[in-house]
Amino acid sequence: MAEKMDAKLDYNNQESVEKTAPVNRKLRVGIIGCGWIAGSHIDSYKRMEDVDIVAGCDLIPGKAAAFFERNGVANVKTDYASHKEMLDDASLKLDAVSVCTYNRQHAIPTIYALKKGVNVLLEKPFTVTLDEAIEVMKAEKESGKVLSSGFQPRLDANMQMIKKIVQSGELGKVYYIQTGGGRRRGIPTPFGTSFIADETAGLGALADIGCYSLDMVLNAVGYPKPLTVTGYKSDYFGKDPSYYPDHPEYAKAFGVDDFAAAFVRLEGGIILDFRIAWAMNIDTPGDTIILGTKAGLRIPSTDCWNGTVGGPMKIYKTIGGVNMETEVPIIPNKGGSLFDKKIRSFLDACKNGTPAPVPSSQIIYNQAILDGIARSAKLGREVRIHVPKID
Numbered sequence: 001m002a003e004k005m006d007a008k009l010d011y012n013n014q015e016s017v018e019k020t021a022p023v024n025r026k027l028r029v030g031i032i033g034c035g036w037i038a039g040s041h042i043d044s045y046k047r048m049e050d051v052d053i054v055a056g057c058d059l060i061p062g063k064a065a066a067f068f069e070r071n072g073v074a075n076v077k078t079d080y081a082s083h084k085e086m087l088d089d090a091s092l093k094l095d096a097v098s099v100c101t102y103n104r105q106h107a108i109p110t111i112y113a114l115k116k117g118v119n120v121l122l123e124k125p126f127t128v129t130l131d132e133a134i135e136v137m138k139a140e141k142e143s144g145k146v147l148s149s150g151f152q153p154r155l156d157a158n159m160q161m162i163k164k165i166v167q168s169g170e171l172g173k174v175y176y177i178q179t180g181g182g183r184r185r186g187i188p189t190p191f192g193t194s195f196i197a198d199e200t201a202g203l204g205a206l207a208d209i210g211c212y213s214l215d216m217v218l219n220a221v222g223y224p225k226p227l228t229v230t231g232y233k234s235d236y237f238g239k240d241p242s243y244y245p246d247h248p249e250y251a252k253a254f255g256v257d258d259f260a261a262a263f264v265r266l267e268g269g270i271i272l273d274f275r276i277a278w279a280m281n282i283d284t285p286g287d288t289i290i291l292g293t294k295a296g297l298r299i300p301s302t303d304c305w306n307g308t309v310g311g312p313m314k315i316y317k318t319i320g321g322v323n324m325e326t327e328v329p330i331i332p333n334k335g336g337s338l339f340d341k342k343i344r345s346f347l348d349a350c351k352n353g354t355p356a357p358v359p360s361s362q363i364i365y366n367q368a369i370l371d372g373i374a375r376s377a378k379l380g381r382e383v384r385i386h387v388p389k390i391d
């Protein structure tokens with residue numbers, strides 16, 4: 001028996017990103033790392049009336065200058081050899097930076113910026129290792145500045161609906177979660193090897209898209225502490241030269257995972273069953289499901305997994321002995337792109353001194369699971385997860 005949920009219900013899910021911060025003065029913003037994702041950051045910053053983009057840097061000489069010219073932004077200082085030189089330039093009076101570097105260079109510039117008293121929007125995944133994440137969080141606490149992480153799918157109305165369903169208590173006590181997703185053929189090499197080389201990426205599909213799957217469900221259930229992990233990683237596709245007919249040399253450069261799976265115990269008696277793939281011989285490794293004592297929720301996966309809801313969700317419940325299914329229609333997102341909302345909510349936190357929209361206090365558990373999976377896969381056994389209290 002199926003019933004449609006009223007699509008006109010007020011889902012009231014955009015409040016945090018539609019508000020406009022009081023504009024006292026423009027925020028002076030810089031971009032660290034001028035590659036692919038920096039293009040989305042600059043597009044959004046250009047749409048914000050209370051932002052002056054004043055500086056940018058990249059390790060590759062000339063790349064930052066070419067980036068700003070290509071994006072039509074003038075009067076930006078770019079004559080820096082690294083993030084350090086840019087952050088040392090006191091004349092810039094930076095309020096905030098976007099850290100858009102590859103994963104292995106997430107922690108170092110973020111810590112340096114926070115120590116210089118600059119707010120940071122750090123791209124996902126948070127870091128590569130848990131140790132790095134702890135150091136980043138310590139620098140954040142010492143600085144008192146805003147540190148937010150680049151999980152824009154969180155701002156999707158459908159993602160927020162998952163959390164509302166769980167938090168409403170409709171599912172009862174949640175005891176089992178299956179999540180993850182994948183692409184049949186989707187190892188990301190659009191601009192070379194920064195996603196696949198160990199020196200730059202550190203982790204592959206596990207962190208790149210796995211962090212989104214984890215955030216989808218952990219955010220919904222209130223980010224319980226992870227306790228133990230049994231993890232697995234493989235690289236059968238990434239290491240195969242025939243995978244890249246135009247660039248067989250990428251197989252040699254491949255130093256990360258293209259598939260990962262794990263069994264995670266979370267505080268509160270919740271089991272998390274996880275799998276993620278950049279490449280696999282199947283259409284999907286399964287939908288996300290959240291099982292509770294009163295009802296279950298199915299969240300369809302997508303064939304190009306990037307952390308979005310793939311279709312109408314379904315709530316499964318038995319009432320008076322009758323099995324029922326309630327469809328939750330796809331909710332259209334209002335008020336700009338998810339990326340604009342990510343940038344706006346970060347800027348609002350910087351201006352108002354309010355908490356980061358995607359706080360490290362949650363994302364550290366996401367990182368602890370990624371780190372636990374990598375450690376467990378290496379050791380070939382279950383590992384305990386310990387996240388120290390960071391004041």
Ligand SMILES: NC(=O)c1ccc[n+]([C@@H]2O[C@H](COP(=O)([O-])OP(=O)(O)OC[C@H]3O[C@@H](n4cnc5c(N)ncnc54)[C@H](O)[C@@H]3O)[C@@H](O)[C@H]2O)c1
Nearest residue numbers: 033035036037057058059083100101102103105123124194
């Ligand atoms: N939120 C999203 O939707 C999304 C999408 C794609 C990528 N990302 C994330 O963004 C990050 C960057 O990805 P990308 O595709 O733009 O990579 P990229 O390789 O295209 O660009 C990274 C750039 O950072 C530069 N760099 C590295 N360390 C630096 C440093 N210390 N100082 C200055 N410049 C430095 C590199 O030279 C390079 O030009 C990754 O962590 C990725 O996971 C997020």
